[in-house]
Amino acid sequence: MITVAEAEKLVLAQVREYGTQTLPFEQALGYVLAEDLKADRDLPPFNRVTMDGIALKYASVKKGIKIFRIKATQAAGEKPVELAQEDECIEIMTGAVLPLSADTVIRYEDLEISEGKATLLPAEMKQGQNLHLRGADKKQGDMVAKAGVVVSPAVISLAASIGKSQLLVKTVPRVMIISSGDELVDVDETPSSFQIRKSNSYTIKAVLKKHNINADLLHIPDDPVITRQKISNCIQNYDVLLLSGGISMGRFDYIPQALEDSGVEKLFHKVAQRPGKPFWFGRHGQSGALVFAFPGNPVATFMCLHRYFLTWLNATLGLPAKKVTYAALGNDFTFKPELRYFLQVTLQTNEQAQLIAIPVEGNGSGDFANLADTEAFLELPMERSEFKKGEVFRVWRFTD
Numbered sequence: 001m002i003t004v005a006e007a008e009k010l011v012l013a014q015v016r017e018y019g020t021q022t023l024p025f026e027q028a029l030g031y032v033l034a035e036d037l038k039a040d041r042d043l044p045p046f047n048r049v050t051m052d053g054i055a056l057k058y059a060s061v062k063k064g065i066k067i068f069r070i071k072a073t074q075a076a077g078e079k080p081v082e083l084a085q086e087d088e089c090i091e092i093m094t095g096a097v098l099p100l101s102a103d104t105v106i107r108y109e110d111l112e113i114s115e116g117k118a119t120l121l122p123a124e125m126k127q128g129q130n131l132h133l134r135g136a137d138k139k140q141g142d143m144v145a146k147a148g149v150v151v152s153p154a155v156i157s158l159a160a161s162i163g164k165s166q167l168l169v170k171t172v173p174r175v176m177i178i179s180s181g182d183e184l185v186d187v188d189e190t191p192s193s194f195q196i197r198k199s200n201s202y203t204i205k206a207v208l209k210k211h212n213i214n215a216d217l218l219h220i221p222d223d224p225v226i227t228r229q230k231i232s233n234c235i236q237n238y239d240v241l242l243l244s245g246g247i248s249m250g251r252f253d254y255i256p257q258a259l260e261d262s263g264v265e266k267l268f269h270k271v272a273q274r275p276g277k278p279f280w281f282g283r284h285g286q287s288g289a290l291v292f293a294f295p296g297n298p299v300a301t302f303m304c305l306h307r308y309f310l311t312w313l314n315a316t317l318g319l320p321a322k323k324v325t326y327a328a329l330g331n332d333f334t335f336k337p338e339l340r341y342f343l344q345v346t347l348q349t350n351e352q353a354q355l356i357a358i359p360v361e362g363n364g365s366g367d368f369a370n371l372a373d374t375e376a377f378l379e380l381p382m383e384r385s386e387f388k389k390g391e392v393f394r395v396w397r398f399t400d
């Protein structure tokens with residue numbers, strides 16, 4: 001049996017490239033950008049007024065002029081109106097272009113306006129105030145977002161403002177999620193007393209959706225011939241198969257054999273961890289498809305999905321390794337088996353700004369109800385069985 005670190009290394013040795021695709025920019029949220037975005041013009045593109053009020057020449061105020069005749073009113077989006085006399089001003093709105101003949105904006109709060117005239121009230125004033133100068137943020141041709149970043153709402157905003165209606169992004173893998181087991185019925189069916197409803201596939205699908213992967217679902221009955229046929233077929237049409245169940249030692253656990261019979265090379269089976277000990281991972285030599293076969297117990301599937309598949313996906317998309325987060329254990333805790341334990345916890349921050357992990361153990365890896373009450377796994381080392389309050393361990397958040 002291999003360790004968690006060895007399993008992670010073997011998984012990360014299988015990173016892949018799935019190419020790029022062009023998407024309408026509004027649909028690109030969460031994808032990895034595959035091109036640099038450059039400003040098509042200065043940002044802002046003109047000297048932009050940042051307060052509603054009047055625009056004037058600072059030198060006129062310096063000369064002692066306090067009352068200005070309002071020559072025109074200029075809204076955002078209108079051509080600038082120029083000043084001709086030193087005692088003139090333009091009533092101007094936020095977002096408008098500053099006229100070339102003006103250099104300062106005074107907000108309404110510091111003015112009195114009546115009968116077409118603006119009188120300055122006593123207020124501190126600086127030349128050039130209330131302006132956002134052309135090119136202050138970015139110059140034309142400057143990089144605004146680099147290839148390799150995740151498209152965030154801020155990147156969407158930049159794409160919109162530089163007129164990039166289509167974005168080149170990294171293509172995500174085609175994923176098939178496969179459940180197995182004759183005890184499983186569909187969500188809208190009423191299970192017999194000896195059956196349960198499928199849930200793992202929907203959990204996996206929901207997690208993948210957060211990463212812009214729209215996976216397909218397939219259920220395989222406990223039949224070795226059908227299992228082999230279905231798996232062989234999927235291997236040809238998908239980049240990744242995510243299976244849950246049927247991989248431990250039961251008489252009807254046909255998955256490992258079917259995978260090997262379908263030409264999937266086993267890279268490992270069984271990891272010294274709980275939950276998820278029977279985790280199986282392999283690669284199809286000819287198609288390059290990868291198979292993550294997770295143990296069927298729902299918490300095991302969930303943990304392995306986050307700990308291994310998402311780590312692999314992150315690397316495959318060329319993203320920097322996830323920032324490692326640590327938390328201090330909130331209570332003493334004992335775990336005897338010589339396995340790395342992924343303890344379910346809730347997280348709190350104390351007054352010293354420390355992240356504290358409060359164990360909420362539940363009833364083992366079949367207790368998926370407990371997942372909804374927790375938000376992370378605390379990864380406890382395998383060499384020890386006693387863990388003390390205040391000790392710090394790596395934490396894997398799954399609610400982000």
Ligand SMILES: Nc1nc2c(c(=O)[nH]1)N[C@H]1C(S)=C(S)[C@@H](COP(=O)(O)OP(=O)(O)OC[C@H]3O[C@@H](n4cnc5c(N)ncnc54)[C@H](O)[C@@H]3O)O[C@H]1N2
Binds near residue numbers: 246277
């Ligand atoms: N003799 C041994 N028995 C078991 C071992 C072992 O080492 N020796 N390991 C245990 C561990 S740990 C786990 S985890 C499970 C994993 O077994 P399988 O991967 O073969 O999973 P199944 O037996 O098919 O199912 C386990 C459990 O999960 C439920 N399940 C399965 N698929 C789904 C699904 N899509 N949605 C909801 N629930 C699902 C299934 O009904 C079972 O209750 O093996 C232990 N046994």
Ligand code: MOO
Binds near residue numbers: 297
């Ligand atoms: O790994 Mo199993 O998930 O402990 O029940």
